[in-house]
Amino acid sequence: MNFPDLGEFRFVRKILEGAHPLNNEPPAHRSWLNVGDDCAIFDGWLATKDLSVENTHFRLDWSSPEQAVEKHIVSNVSDVSSMGGRPKIALFGLCVNKNWSEETRNRIAKAVAQGFERRGITLIGGDTVSGDVGMFSTTLLGTTDGEISLLRSDAKPGDxxxxxxxxxxxxxxxxxxxxxxxxxxxxxxxxxxxxxxxxxxxxxxxxxxxxxxxxxxxxxxxxxxxxxxxxxxxxxxxxxxxxxxxxxxxxxxxxxxxxxxxxxxxxxxxxxxxxxxxxxxxxxxxxxxxxxxxxxxxxxxxxxxxxxxxxxxxxxxxxxxxxxxxxx
Ligand SMILES: Nc1ncnc2c1ncn2[C@@H]1O[C@H](COP(=O)(O)OP(=O)(O)OP(=O)(O)O)[C@@H](O)[C@H]1O
Ligand SMILES: Cc1ncc(C[n+]2csc(CCOP(=O)(O)O)c2C)c(N)n1
Ligand SMILES: [Mg+2]
Missing domain, CATH: 3.90.650.10 (PurM-like C-terminal domain)
Known part of the structure; x- marks a missing residue:
């Protein structure tokens, strides 16, 4: 029996098409930081998560699907950047609004794939569901070039x-x-x-x-x-x-x-x-x-x-x- 070619699997394949390859470089150092900053740090990896919800963060009568995805990715990347890091690995969660057309869904898939690939971010997984409202959710991991990360807690008198x-x-x-x-x-x-x-x-x-x-x-x-x-x-x-x-x-x-x-x-x-x-x-x-x-x-x-x-x-x-x- 062949595995059924269901729409959801086809859609996920579209997102993963041409994904940036995983490179097995570990972070150069192994620091740790708990919750409270733009990213947490575990075993040297910066880790952040931002959600974008339709009608709260974006409206598809204002944005193109590409703009909505791009803004969502920027909102995550800026958290890694603000720690002095560079984004490397993403897990992407998508809630497809049941009313989005096939064209909108396909444009979103392409924008996600390209948005991560263009930045050298490897998409290693995620989840796809459908619901009454669209939503993007990214868990983004990054690394710093050396041991220094920029924290919210390092402002000193005289700065x-x-x-x-x-x-x-x-x-x-x-x-x-x-x-x-x-x-x-x-x-x-x-x-x-x-x-x-x-x-x-x-x-x-x-x-x-x-x-x-x-x-x-x-x-x-x-x-x-x-x-x-x-x-x-x-x-x-x-x-x-x-x-x-x-x-x-x-x-x-x-x-x-x-x-x-x-x-x-x-x-x-x-x-x-x-x-x-x-x-x-x-x-x-x-x-x-x-x-x-x-x-x-x-x-x-x-x-x-x-x-x-x-x-x-x-x-x-x-x-x-x-x-x-x-x-x-
Ligand atoms: N639902 C949650 N569960 C666990 N930690 C959370 C949750 N929501 C926020 N945090 C943590 O609380 C801290 C502050 O979160 P906040 O969302 O204000 O930061 P941010 O990502 O810089 O802001 P923004 O979402 O506006 O980009 C962060 O360290 C974040 O990881
Ligand atoms: C359709 C629509 N309505 C309102 C806004 C305004 N808005 C939404 S979330 C947010 C703060 C940052 O969010 P977060 O704290 O989740 O990162 C702001 C200013 C928008 N972008 N789109
Ligand atoms: Mg932030």
Missing amino acids: HVFVAGTLGKSDAGLWILMNHPEEANRFPRLVEYHLAPKICEDAGAQLVKQGVRGACMDISDGLSSETNHLALSSGVSIEIDEQKLPIDPDVLEMCEYFGLSPLQFALNGGEEYELLFTSNLTKSIYLEGAPKMGEIHDIGLVSCGNGVYLKGQDGVKALLNAQAWSHL
């Missing part, structure tokens, strides 16, 4: 606080899609960034190479929330200078157009996926040695104490509370 890239893009793109979809063509960069963010995916590894030994995490929930995570994990106080925030120029233009406050997008906008880090090195060092990283901005200082403060344009300091997206 400067840096962000890679500009702030507010993704949340501004989301605001347009939710409130003025008819104006999406006016700010295509913001909308595209929200739907499929493009980041420097080896930024963390490059920072380690440049000698950065401070705290690091990716901006997935928003700067106000992530700075509070760093301050709490490191047992320090952080002061951010409003004047130094690198608000994206398109966000400034969009806020002027719609009469909104750009500061809200810069401080509380999530899904940015670029890095927030601290270091006692000066900015020029990164720029000389890490040309691929793009712009890095010095936005504040770490000191003894606790809590996060925002120094306003008028020089007055106020407590900066975490105002992030919360699923519950």
Whole structure:
């Protein structure tokens, strides 16, 4: 009797077609770190997991299937990057929405296969189910080049606080899609960034190479929330200078157009996926040695104490509370 050629098995074969080969290099070292950072570390492997749920993280009337998959992969890769690592191995879980067409399913399979393969990530397994809503779930393993990983707990008094890239893009793109979809063509960069963010995916590894030994995490929930995570994990106080925030120029233009406050997008906008880090090195060092990283901005200082403060344009300091997206 032949094994039946069921649709689910055919679909899984599509995802695995052309998969990056497994290479049996172990991590160069064997460190361990429990839950609480962007990745855990076991036996030298960085390990993270991010889920993307249809209508919560993506909508297929806003995104192409390729954009939704790409954003999902970036959300995982940025967690590995923020630890100073490079992604190597993935397990992929898929819940196929029962109402997706065959074309949508096939485009998702291809985007998953290519998205991992292009990054040199080997897909070693996963699971495929169907349900009332679509969902992607990736468990991603990575390694660092040497023994150093960047943790949330390593900010030290005297460090400067840096962000890679500009702030507010993704949340501004989301605001347009939710409130003025008819104006999406006016700010295509913001909308595209929200739907499929493009980041420097080896930024963390490059920072380690440049000698950065401070705290690091990716901006997935928003700067106000992530700075509070760093301050709490490191047992320090952080002061951010409003004047130094690198608000994206398109966000400034969009806020002027719609009469909104750009500061809200810069401080509380999530899904940015670029890095927030601290270091006692000066900015020029990164720029000389890490040309691929793009712009890095010095936005504040770490000191003894606790809590996060925002120094306003008028020089007055106020407590900066975490105002992030919360699923519950
Ligand atoms: N359901 C869960 N079971 C076990 N650990 C969890 C669970 N949800 C979150 N964690 C852990 O809690 C910590 C904080 O999780 P959080 O999701 O805020 O981090 P993150 O992945 O950097 O954020 P984001 O999901 O916005 O990218 C991480 O170490 C994560 O592994
Ligand atoms: C359709 C749709 N509606 C709303 C949002 C906004 N959103 C969803 S989850 C999240 C925070 C990060 O998630 P997590 O903490 O799970 O990583 C944000 C800002 C979206 N992307 N798509
Ligand atoms: Mg993270």
